[in-house]
Structures are given as structure tokens and as C-alpha cells.
Amino acid sequence: MPGDDASGLDWLVFEQSGVLSWSQAVRELSPGKVRHLLTTGRWERLCRGVLRVGTGEYTVEQQRWAAVLAAGEDAVLAGLAAARAGGLRGRWGYDAVDVLVPYERQAPDLLRRLPLGMPAVRVRRTRRLADVDRQRGRPDRTTMARSLIDAAQWMPGDDRAQSVLAAGCQQRRVTPAELDAALRRLARPRRAVLIRQTIADLAGGAxxxxxxxxxxxxxxxxxxRPELQERRRDADGRVRHLDAYWRRWGLHVEVDGAHHMEVRHWAADLRRQNRIWIDGDRILRFTAFDVRRRPDEVAGQLRAALTAAGWRP
Known part of the structure; x- marks a missing residue:
């Protein structure tokens, strides 16, 4: 962090991770001095109108600043990039940096302007970006709720769109109510039906x-429909969450992801499964792959278990 006697340029370089626009640079230095720094290699030009102090590999923060500054005035970080800047964790096979600009502006094509080593930048225009959907930051970005809704619109594939919404709620970065409010502020979002249904499922506990x-x-x-994320206290007094539970028929279902294959998770799952049986409930376990790719088989076993427990259609 710059000291008390630091110049305005020092603070600007610090706050923007070393990435400046040309206009910002010449407000602090003369155009001749800026050109000298570029010519001598102490600074570099990332693209037209965007400069970087120093050289070397680009940090994530520098990539975000370069995208926003290159997109021009009133641009904000958006989509998955903005959600990650807000703390969202995970990988979705989507590395482009999305930036929003007002609809009346011509969106610049930045896909080929930025140098090698920088991710692709997609500048998107929006008619609606309410103040409540904007958030101050380094750089400014859309709020977590708006970022996730936009990410779900722009993701390649419905599964990834649902995954990013679910991750936001699972990681406690956003609530289903906040997602629903952000969606309602958009005029005609892509995948509106899918996003709306996913939010409803998340509100139901998924x-x-x-x-x-x-x-x-x-x-x-x-x-x-089962009850989701049912809370239950185990023999050690710790609160556990059941994936899906039909309380009336005493049926519990676990949907196992890849982490359940690890030895320590597997052993813990077996102990929890034994406790459920001891307490008198039935338990079925499926892989996430089976739920998605073998629905007939999963539904058949669910129907059989529910019927055996007294359920009648």
C-alpha cells in the first residue's frame, strides 16, 4: 500500500492493480512522459487506450481491469467474472471475462485486441442495469445476484447454467429471493423458464x-416431492443434512457426487447410513450420474421403496 506521501498516480496504480487508461495516465503525467515509459519498456500498452505498469504475467485482477477499461465509459464487470470477484468458487469451463455497457453504446470488439495471455473479453449491452444491481469494487461490477443471473444466461449449456445458480446459494453468496428479484428486473432474459424453475427449486431447499x-x-x-436438506442431529450431537427425505414414509435418499468416492467421505457416509437404518428409516443411494442419465431406473427404485413404506399414488 502506498505511504502517506504517495502521489495520485501511486494510489491509482495500487487501486487498479497497475492497469490504467490513457486518459487516467495523462491526468497524472504529461503525454510525453507516458510515451517515454512505454518506449523504455517500464510500462506496456495492452490495447488501444489501456496501459499497464510493469511487465510479466497478468494477474486475475489485471485481466479484469483491462477488460473494463478497454470496454470504455460506464462499463462494469459482469457475469461469471463478477461473481468470482465477489467470492464465488468453482470451475465451469468458462474463462471469458464478460463486461456490461449501456445499450445505446456501440460495444467494442475486444476479442482480438488484448494481448496473448489475456482471456477473451465479451462486451455485452444491456437496456436495464438498475442502481440496485451495481456494486462498487475494484473494478465496479454487478451484484452477486445479477452476476449469477447473467452467468446463467451466457453459460454454454443448461446444466452449467443451473450449476452456477446452485453454487451461489450453496456457498451462501446469495439467496433464492435475491436471484428472483434480480431476474424480475430484466425484460426478456435468455433461459427465463429454466432460471425461474431453478430458483424455485433452490427456494425449496435444493x-x-x-x-x-x-x-x-x-x-x-x-x-x-421430498424435503431437501433436512436437518438431523447424529449420535455425536452434530447436525447433519439429509439430501432428500420423505418424512411420512421414512425414506431417505443420498445423491453421491465425486467427493463421496474419497475414502474419508466414504467411511463417514457408511456410518451415517448405518445410523439412519438403526433409527428405523429406509435409505437409498444414487450417483448424480444415475439421477441425470438413468432416470427410469432411479424412479423405479424410488417408487418401489415408497410403495413398500405405504405410499399410494
Whole structure:
């Protein structure tokens, strides 16, 4: 952090991770001095109108600043890049940096302007960006709710769109109510039906894509909807969450992701499964792959277990 006697340029370089626009630079230095710094290699030009102090590999923060500054006035970081800047964790196979600009502006094509080593930048225009959907930051960005809604619109594939919404709620970065409010402020969003249904499932307790898939499987095959993320205290006094639970029929379902294959998780799952049986409930376990790719088989076993426990369609 710059000291008390630091110049305005020092603070600007610090706050913007070493990335400046040309206009910012010449407000602090003369145009001749800026050109000298570029010519001598102490600074570099990232693209027209965007400069970087120093050289070397680009940090994530520098990539974000370069994208926003290159997009021009009133641009804000958006989509998955903005959600990650707000603390969202995870990988979705989407590395482009999305930037929003007002609709009346011509969106510059930055896909080929930025140098090698920088991710692709997609400048998107929006007619609606309410003040409540903007957030101050380094750089300014859309709020977590708006960022996730936009990410779900722009993601390649419906599964990834649902996953990013579920991750935001699972990681406690946003609530279903906040997502719903952000969606309602958009005029005609892409994947509106999918996003709206996903938010409803998240509001019902689902916190992972596998749980959303299970709820939709039950709806599709005429099975009763389970209670999701049911809280139960184990023999050690710790609170555990059941993936899906039909309390009336004493049926518990676990949907196992990849982490359940690890030895320490596997052993813990077996102990929890034994406790459920001891307490008198039935338990079924499926992989997330089976729920998504073998729905007939999963629905058949669910129907059989519910019927055996007394359920009648």
C-alpha cells in the first residue's frame, strides 16, 4: 500500500492493480512522459487506450481491469467474472471475462485486441442495469445476484447454467429471493423458464444440481416431492443434512457426487447410513450420474421403496 506521501498516480496504480487508461495516465503525467515509459519498456500498452505498469504475467485482477477499461465509459464487470470477484468458487469451463455497457453504446470488439495471455473479453449491452444491481469494487461490477443471473444466461449449456445458480446459494453468496428479484428486473432474459424453475427449486431447499435433478425426476414421474436438506442431529450431537427425505414414509435418499468416492467421505457416509437404518428409516443411494442419465431406473427404485413404506399414488 502506498505511504502517506504517495502521489495520485501511486494510489491509482495500487487501486487498479497497475492497469490504467490513457486518459487516467495523462491526468497524472504529461503525454510525453507516458510515451517515454512505454518506449523504455517500464510500462506496456495492452490495447488501444489501456496501459499497464510493469511487465510479466497478468494477474486475475489485471485481466479484469483491462477488460473494463478497454470496454470504455460506464462499463462494469459482469457475469461469471463478477461473481468470482465477489467470492464465488468453482470451475465451469468458462474463462471469458464478460463486461456490461449501456445499450445505446456501440460495444467494442475486444476479442482480438488484448494481448496473448489475456482471456477473451465479451462486451455485452444491456437496456436495464438498475442502481440496485451495481456494486462498487475494484473494478465496479454487478451484484452477486445479477452476476449469477447473467452467468446463467451466457453459460454454454443448461446444466452449467443451473450449476452456477446452485453454487451461489450453496456457498451462501446469495439467496433464492435475491436471484428472483434480480431476474424480475430484466425484460426478456435468455433461459427465463429454466432460471425461474431453478430458483424455485433452490427456494425449496435444493443446494446442488443433483438435488435439483432429483426434484425434477420426482415431478416428471409423479412421485411425491421430498424435503431437501433436512436437518438431523447424529449420535455425536452434530447436525447433519439429509439430501432428500420423505418424512411420512421414512425414506431417505443420498445423491453421491465425486467427493463421496474419497475414502474419508466414504467411511463417514457408511456410518451415517448405518445410523439412519438403526433409527428405523429406509435409505437409498444414487450417483448424480444415475439421477441425470438413468432416470427410469432411479424412479423405479424410488417408487418401489415408497410403495413398500405405504405410499399410494
Amino acid at each position: 443446494e446442488a444440481l443433483s438435488e435439483i435433478d432429483l426434484v425434477r425426476l420426482c415431478r416428471r414421474y409423479g412421485l411425491p
